[in-house]
């Protein structure tokens with residue numbers, strides 16, 4: 001029998017975990033499985049150690065940080081967790097922007113030190129498929145505002161947390177094939193596999209009757225659907241299926257004569273113009289829409305804060321037990337004169353408590369609203385996962401509250417930004433980075 005090094009396990013631990021007592025046993029770290037010599041020790045308690053030869057062959061840097069479990073089904077010992085955060089690139093700018101993609105990745109790497117096992121950032125280019133390893137990066141702080149990425153070789157992980165941060169990167173063949181290959185690894189769990197498309201999400205969620213009253217009526221944009229929606233609603237929102245940041249959103253209002261006034265949102269700028277009818281609108285906006293997929297959605301009469309509409313952004317995450325929790329909740333108020341609350345479109349973040357107090361004087365009403373929103377979030381997340389058969393560890397949910405106090409789902413985001421600060425939120429931000437890693441530990445089997 002060819003074996004690599006030794007694993008020394010106390011009799012107690014072997015018995016507790018039901019490990020079969022043979023001269024050799026298979027040991028796995030991430031996607032690497034080796035046969036090792038099994039040595040039983042008389043040490044009291046549940047202890048184990050591995051020889052340096054085995055640690056080296058499994059690319060384990062700090063054996064003490066690893067947990068041990070016995071995978072009965074596979075019949076091997078699993079040392080882990082090994083958690084890889086997949087990013088398209090390793091941001092390494094001199095100047096550190098605390099709200100940029102770089103901050104996201106650095107936060108994650110730092111939080112990785114607070115969970116058991118090995119956590120690293122990796123990119124598609126750093127994988128070595130010939131031996132199931134990858135180069136991984138860990139951020140090392142050298143002063144308050146400066147740090148460096150330390151690289152090392154790790155096994156392909158137990159769990160991949162997909163942090164590919166743009167739709168453009170996601171669409172590249174090289175990224176797509178890397179992702180598929182990772183997902184097909186026998187012991188690998190993958191979460192937040194892709195960006196979400198607004199039309200697809202609507203079609204999925206509408207299957208759950210309990211969500212009907214929370215989903216604004218939505219159709220694919222074409223002249224016929226637009227005509228029909230114009231007959232039903234005075235205000236419509238037209239949005240790119242794969243859009244984000246409020247970019248390219250068109251708010252459309254029809255008057256008694258059937259004329260259409262509309263506003264095209266472009267970052268912080270807005271273009272106001274009009275069309276004679278649906279057909280004319282389609283013609284006039286053809287250039288802006290190119291051939292991209294758009295949806296047409298019932299316009300919600302959202303509640304306002306000091307005259308500006310707002311919505312609630314919820315960072316919804318699974319915890320270390322695999323259960324959904326609200327990690328963060330804040331309100332985004334649109335800029336004066338704007339109907340789009342995204343921060344990149346001039347919206348500003350406010351604590352939700354403040355806005356709710358302004359809207360509702362009675363504590364019971366606030367509590368009831370919060371409860372309803374909580375149940376809504378859970379129903380959305382569970383429905384999405386069940387019907388797509390995909391795993392998500394975090395979602396950004398945009399929830400609007402209309403003037404009657406009724407909540408509506410505006411958008412589900414699978415790659416939410418988490419660095420937005422409101423007054424008391426440093427710890428909340430940290431926790432929102434830590435939670436997906438705790439969920440990763442759980443997904444790995446620990």
Ligand SMILES: Nc1ncnc2c1ncn2[C@@H]1O[C@H](COP(=O)(O)OP(=O)(O)O)[C@@H](O)[C@H]1O
Pocket residue numbers: 216237239243244245246247249297298299300301302310311334339340341342398400410411
């Ligand atoms: N149906 C709607 N009714 C009222 N306001 C809307 C509607 N759809 C979008 N909005 C406003 O536009 C913003 C951006 O829309 P959203 O669907 O979240 O797209 P994006 O992906 O660009 O963030 C929302 O946060 C909200 O302020």
Ligand SMILES: [Mg+2]
Pocket residue numbers: 245246342398411413
């Ligand atoms: Mg949004």
